[in-house]
Amino acid sequence: MPSTGDSPKTGYKILNHTADVGLEIEADTLPALFAVAADGLMHLICPHCQIKPLQSHALQVCGENLEELLVNWLSELNYLCQVQNFLTSQIHITEIHDRFLKAEVLGERCDPMRHSVRSEIKAVTYHRIEVRQEAAELWRGRIYFDI
Amino acid sequence: MNTPIQRISDYLFEIPQSGKMRVPARIYTTPEMLPAILKDRAAEQAAQVAWLPGILGYAYAMPDIHWGYGFPIGGVAAFDVETGVVSPGGVGYDINCGVRLLRTDLERDDLVPRLQQAVDALYHAIPSGVGSTGSLKLNEKTEKQVLLRGARWAVENGYGEAEGLDKIEENGEMPGADPGLVSARALERGRGQLGTLGSGNHFIELGVVTEIHDAAAAATLGLHLDQVTLLIHTGSRGLGHQVCEDSIKEMLHAAQKYRIELPDRQLCCAPLSSPEGQHYLAAMAAAVNFAFANRQLLAHQAGEALMRALGISPRTLNLQIVYEVAHNIAKIEQHQFAGRQRKVCVHRKGATRAFGPNHPEIPAAYREIGQPVLIPGDMGRCSYVLTGTARAMQETFGSACHGAGRLLSRSQAVKAARGRSLTRELAERGIQIRAASHETIAEELPEAYKDVTQVVDAVVGAGLAVKVAKLRPLAVVKG
Numbered sequence: 001m002p003s004t005g006d007s008p009k010t011g012y013k014i015l016n017h018t019a020d021v022g023l024e025i026e027a028d029t030l031p032a033l034f035a036v037a038a039d040g041l042m043h044l045i046c047p048h049c050q051i052k053p054l055q056s057h058a059l060q061v062c063g064e065n066l067e068e069l070l071v072n073w074l075s076e077l078n079y080l081c082q083v084q085n086f087l088t089s090q091i092h093i094t095e096i097h098d099r100f101l102k103a104e105v106l107g108e109r110c111d112p113m114r115h116s117v118r119s120e121i122k123a124v125t126y127h128r129i130e131v132r133q134e135a136a137e138l139w140r141g142r143i144y145f146d147i
Numbered sequence: 148m149n150t151p152i153q154r155i156s157d158y159l160f161e162i163p164q165s166g167k168m169r170v171p172a173r174i175y176t177t178p179e180m181l182p183a184i185l186k187d188r189a190a191e192q193a194a195q196v197a198w199l200p201g202i203l204g205y206a207y208a209m210p211d212i213h214w215g216y217g218f219p220i221g222g223v224a225a226f227d228v229e230t231g232v233v234s235p236g237g238v239g240y241d242i243n244c245g246v247r248l249l250r251t252d253l254e255r256d257d258l259v260p261r262l263q264q265a266v267d268a269l270y271h272a273i274p275s276g277v278g279s280t281g282s283l284k285l286n287e288k289t290e291k292q293v294l295l296r297g298a299r300w301a302v303e304n305g306y307g308e309a310e311g312l313d314k315i316e317e318n319g320e321m322p323g324a325d326p327g328l329v330s331a332r333a334l335e336r337g338r339g340q341l342g343t344l345g346s347g348n349h350f351i352e353l354g355v356v357t358e359i360h361d362a363a364a365a366a367t368l369g370l371h372l373d374q375v376t377l378l379i380h381t382g383s384r385g386l387g388h389q390v391c392e393d394s395i396k397e398m399l400h401a402a403q404k405y406r407i408e409l410p411d412r413q414l415c416c417a418p419l420s421s422p423e424g425q426h427y428l429a430a431m432a433a434a435v436n437f438a439f440a441n442r443q444l445l446a447h448q449a450g451e452a453l454m455r456a457l458g459i460s461p462r463t464l465n466l467q468i469v470y471e472v473a474h475n476i477a478k479i480e481q482h483q484f485a486g487r488q489r490k491v492c493v494h495r496k497g498a499t500r501a502f503g504p505n506h507p508e509i510p511a512a513y514r515e516i517g518q519p520v521l522i523p524g525d526m527g528r529c530s531y532v533l534t535g536t537a538r539a540m541q542e543t544f545g546s547a548c549h550g551a552g553r554l555l556s557r558s559q560a561v562k563a564a565r566g567r568s569l570t571r572e573l574a575e576r577g578i579q580i581r582a583a584s585h586e587t588i589a590e591e592l593p594e595a596y597k598d599v600t601q602v603v604d605a606v607v608g609a610g611l612a613v614k615v616a617k618l619r620p621l622a623v624v625k626g
Contacts, residue, residue, distance in 0.1 A: 014558065018213040019215060068396075068399070082336060118584070120277040120347065125216040126395065127216030127217055129412065146239075
């Protein structure tokens with residue numbers, strides 16, 4: 001798993017799917033898990049190293065449960081990318097509980113001369129979705145995208 | 148999951164009804180192709196579709212079946228309008244993804260010497276690839292007209308001729324669309340995308356007719372050997388994706404409200420008779436019309452580009468629609484089931500309507516031969532024109548396959564393409580490729596797909612369709 005934070009068990013693994021793609025995510029806290037998922041999504045769209053943290057967006061997302069919250073959170077980032085051409089490179093989750101998430105994301109507008117956008121994510125799906133706490137400092141999840 | 152499966156015939160296999168399945172699931176395929184199908188979760192997904200209330204007959208899967216999300220790709224399911232459900236996951240995110248086939252008056256020898264100019268012109272005229280936007284910028288009022296009128300809106304605004312609209316499913320204008328039920332976010336996603344190809348497996352292909360299997364049907368469709376054709380594969384772009392996303396949120400709540408038990412949340416659904424079910428059908432129809440307009444614009448833009456590049460007149464090119472099919476859609480149709488006429492909602496997700504001869508919804512000129520069924524293959528092999536049969540009407544609610552079906556995941560395809568120049572390999576076989584990115588070409592390499600001939604032979608062997616013509620690609624613009 002590529003590490004995306006200080007903890008060695010924080011990261012994501014890309015799951016093969018015949019037509020689409022998924023992520024298996026792991027972190028020591030719930031905010032870290034949601035940040036890892038966002039990091040994995042952005043990795044599928046464009047290499048992080050190409051994105052400079054020049055602008056910020058404040059996001060607030062709701063959901064009926066953690067799974068719905070995860071889908072809505074990643075859908076929001078995908079919307080920013082699809083409609084506002086905004087590529088995210090840094091994620092700071094400032095508040096999260098079962099039904100609500102508040103975050104600040106940093107990145108920049110897509111510039112085709114500098115950014116090699118790899119995939120268009122049509123949508124974040126509920127197929128086989130999971131968000132679960134397995135131990136005091138171990139959160140795991142799984143999510144698939146339609147591409 | 149180890150899915151139990153029984154052989155019914157050389158072309159048909161059944162997953163027996165068990166657990167919470169309301170009907171068995173049936174997969175049309177051959178013993179040779181079955182092991183690849185059983186490698187991923189596609190068969191398990193077909194069995195899970197059989198859990199849904201009001202399903203009639205079987206949960207069907209075509210030989211191009213592969214793992215999707217919720218429903219498998221290549222899945223067909225029909226639901227009684229009174230007791231059944233509608234599921235956005237049974238249509239997919241790319242609502243009315245579909246295929247248009249056009250014929251020309253050009254012969255292979257007219258095009259081949261100028262193929263590079265032709266494909267370059269198509270590549271530059273058709274916005275393609277990730278995040279592509281078109282030259283047409285719609286305001287909200289105009290966009291809502293597109294959602295109501297579909298391909299007819301495009302024709303009325305100067306993109307093509309009205310002649311030929313009857314060769315599109317629903318005449319290119321699905322009734323029942325309500326743009327007021329399409330969210331602001333969906334409208335925003337679609338606003339700059341009309342007249343764009345998109346990315347992934349979408350394409351525009353110049354091809355040539357290389358085999359005629361049914362001379363009379365080919366003549367009816369205006370197809371002959373060595374004739375140059377144009378094939379367009381795309382859908383409703385971001386607008387459709389967002390309509391599906393919005394509907395799934397609503398359906399998750401509806402499934403709880405109506406106490407529908409789901410094996411996978413992506414199968415969320417609502418009774419067809421409920422406000423949520425009716426809401427989805429009206430929003431879906433709006434996205435369907437966006438896709439019809441999109442393919443109409445692309446065909447018009449492609450025709451203009453070819454005339455410019457080849458220096459020929461509209462009369463010399465004579466670009467005419469053969470037919471256009473939708474392969475991600477839910478439709479209310481009349482079918483004979485269990486000895487009586489029933490009104491049903493047929494979900495086709497990666498499956499094509501294949502109505503048999505004399506069906507009133509087939510254009511009058513084609514009624515005797517059955518509905519044309521367009522089956523694009525991968526960019527290196529071939530595509531087929533088939534027609535639907537009476538047997539498809541009896542067995543699969545008038546449905547057949549939609550393409551080759553993926554075999555390799557995208558990362559497996561990229562790995563298989565490593566160290567190879569696919570553009571050169573294909574050029575050596577006489578096929579020009581243009582794409583926005585090398586990665587797209589790698590993900591779409593021919594071996595990433597099943598052999599479309601095997602898929603077509605399976606549906607033909609099962610009696611769901613009849614072969615009319617085979618097309619070979621000459622040049623492909625990928626998204």
